[in-house]
Amino acid sequence: MPDAAVAATxxxxxxxxxxxxxxxxxxxxxIVLPHAELAVLSFREQVGPRHYVPSLSHYREFFHEPEYWHTFVRTAWMSIVATSxxxxxxxxxxxxxxxxxRGRAAAWLFLACMIPFWISETVRTLGxxxxxxxxxxLPTLLVKLGILAHPVEFLYHDTTILVGLIYTSMLFMIVPLVSSLESLDNALIEAAYDLGANGFTVLRKIVIPHAxxxxxxxxxxVFMLTLGNYITPTLLGGKDSGWFTEQIYTEFITRFDWGQGAAFGFLLLVLSTTIVIAGLKLTGQRFGDVMGRQ
Amino acid sequence: MIPSLPRPAWLRAATALYVAAFLGFLFLPLIVVSVFAFNNAPYPAPPWHGFTLDWFFANDPTGRLGMFHDDELMHSIWTSCKVGVWVTLLSVLVGLANALLLERHEFRGKQALSILMLVPLVIPGVILGISILAFASQIAQFLDDHFDWYVRFLRPGLPLVVLGQFSYIATIATLTLRARLSRFDRTLEDAALNLGASRAATFRTILLPYLRPALIGTAMMSFLLSFADFNTTLMLVGGSPPLTVLMYGRMHEGATPVLNAVSVFLMAASAVLAIGLMRRGPRRASG
Structure with a gap:
């Protein structure tokens, strides 16, 4: 094929x-220049009309104001819980x-898992x-069945936010899991079983390492999508959902404090990137391979 | 565990039960949304007051206004469509150029460039939005200060929404088109060139037909992703909100069943698209 190579290059x-x-x-x-601009915005401080000096004040503000870093930690923690x-x-x-x-049944089940994700998150959250x-x-039903004496508000709880986040993330977990489990040879499981392993041992020694x-x-x-989610926490969690993306929106759009908002954006980006890199390092995978598979 | 091994009856039952519960969990919200689009009551809540199509077709300026007569809503759907078409066009063209570049050319920094192309997928949408907003404003400010130019499209509005969505949808377009192109048999092109076809003719008659299913699939996916995007759009939107942003605002205020009607409409549209995509499935396999 040398000719083809020459023709191509x-x-x-x-x-x-x-x-x-x-x-x-x-x-x-x-991508590159806008993020550079974001970095510049976050690392400077306004000292006069249209006059700026390099400064860490926006990052200091983040650590000084408990509301800010509480929200940050809370968002990270709830994202970890939702992912698990x-x-x-x-x-x-x-x-x-x-x-x-088998065959058609598996294909139908897979398809059924995909259908909700063809529909926008706004619609699912409305549901x-x-x-x-x-x-x-649900409250009406529970009252009718005599389980509750009177209706209870199920919205605006942390658990509700988690349910919503798990729901929107499901497909992004199922697809990579299915593709890694499909490549697992059944003979390995049968062999382990014949040698006397129980279900738990097979899961721990064969299935999980392979998957x-x-x-x-x-x-x-899932972690990235959860961390960056906006609709689900703000609608299911109400006014005090305490999600970090909402904080970014407030600084940027409502308060028009772009420096502070940029610093928040950077912190979120650092957290998200750290988790991605840690996850890859932990299992010795390359970024391109993982993303490419999607 | 697997069918070839003995599975106790309780495990089979538990599995079946779990799958059923899981499907319930997946579909319950969608079923509920659809049902209350047809309820004859001003709020999407029980009890059931009887069947009506008012939330689609009613046109009573003092009372019920169905979705097809809700001008603000119809305008936002139109806005979403316009944005979607632009994003699709840009993503498919840039994705195709990227696929050709990465599959057919060698150059320094190729590895780095192909990794950089994946990066937009791991940046939260909100941050893509604010960074593009900040950068565009910086340029607009610069042009205004130094040349006295007021550049409208660099201010929050639909052009920025298009660019914001395109910034990550282009990655997905690149991935799918590149995957298809990598399986292409290059000897077909060589044959055409040997037989005297020009490069343009070869591209048009050999490569494009081969890529057609992937191009159509990518276009549909880009449109759908654009239509559903919220995070990036929210940060860049100006006065004319696309559907997702409008719906979000109304859901905050307290939704009426008109939103359920729109949802049913969207589900029907998605179903048509999905069936369209799946019918291409077998043809794609045969090339």
Missing amino acids: GGSGWRKALLMAPALAWLGLL ATLLLAFPIAWVIAKIA WMILLRETGV APGITAGCII
Whole structure:
């Protein structure tokens, strides 16, 4: 195939440049430079009208004001809880799709898992609000069944936020889990079983090590999406949902304090990136492989 | 554990029960949204007051206004469509250029560039939004200060929304188009060139038809992602909100069943798109 290689790469410098231009414009103008601008905004302080000096004041403000870093820690912690719960709930379903159900049944189940995600998050959240609010379907039903004496407000609790987050994240966990479980050879499980291993041992010694890349990929993606979520915490958690993205919005759009908002944005970005890198390091995977598989 | 091994009856039952409960969890919110689009009551809440299509078609300026007569709502759907078309166009074109660049050319920094192309997927949408907002304002300020130019499209509004959504949807377009292109048999192109076809003719008659299913799939996905985007859009939107932002605002105020009607409409539209995509499935496999 030397001819093909020459035809593709030789004598086409201008073609290469032409193909590279959109990529450079996209990444340069919409990703790299804007984030540089965000960094500049966050590391300076206004000392007079249109006069700025380099400063860490916005980051100091973050650590001085308990409300800010409480929200940050809370967002991170709830994202970890939501990610773990999503993994636990998704794993059995992924197992059924990859190992137990056959042919059409597996395909249908997989399809059923995808359908809700073709519909915008706003619509799904509306559904949860109609189900859970005080005058909603679930409280009314519980009163009718005699389980509750009078309707209870199920919205605006941390648990509600978690339910909503798990719901919106589910598919992003199931897809990588299914693809990593499908490649697990059944013969290995049968062999372990024949040698006297029980279900728990098989899970611990064979299934989990094999599925580790899928588990990592799913957890990384779910954690990132949860951390950056806006609709679900603000609508299901109400005014005091205490989600960090909401704090960023408030600084940027409501208070118009771009320096502070940029610092918050950077902190969120650092947290999200740290978790991604830690997850990859922990399981020895490369970024390109994990993202490419999606 | 797996069908070839003995599974106790209780485990089978538990599995079936779990799958059923899981499907209930997935579909309950969607079912509830749909049901209350047809309830003859001013709030999307029980009890059931009888069937009505008012929330779609009513046109009573003093009372009920169905979705098709709610101008603000219809305008926001139109806005979402316009934004979606632009994002789709940009993402598919840039994605195609990227796929060709990465699959067919060698250059210094190629590895770094292909990693950088994945980065937009791991940046939270809110941050993509604020960084683009800040950068655009900086440029606008600069042009205003030094040249006295007022550049409208660098201020919050639909052009920035398009750019914000495109900034990460382009990654997804690149990934899918590159995957398809990497399986292309290059000898077909060589044959065409040997037989005297020009490069343009080869591209048009060999490569484009091969990529067509992937291009259509990518376009549909880009449109859908754009239509559903909220986080990036929220930070960049000006006076004319797309549907997701409008719905969010109304849900904060206390929703009426009109939003349920819109949701049913969206579900129907998604279903049509999904079926369209799946019918292409088998053809894609045969190439």
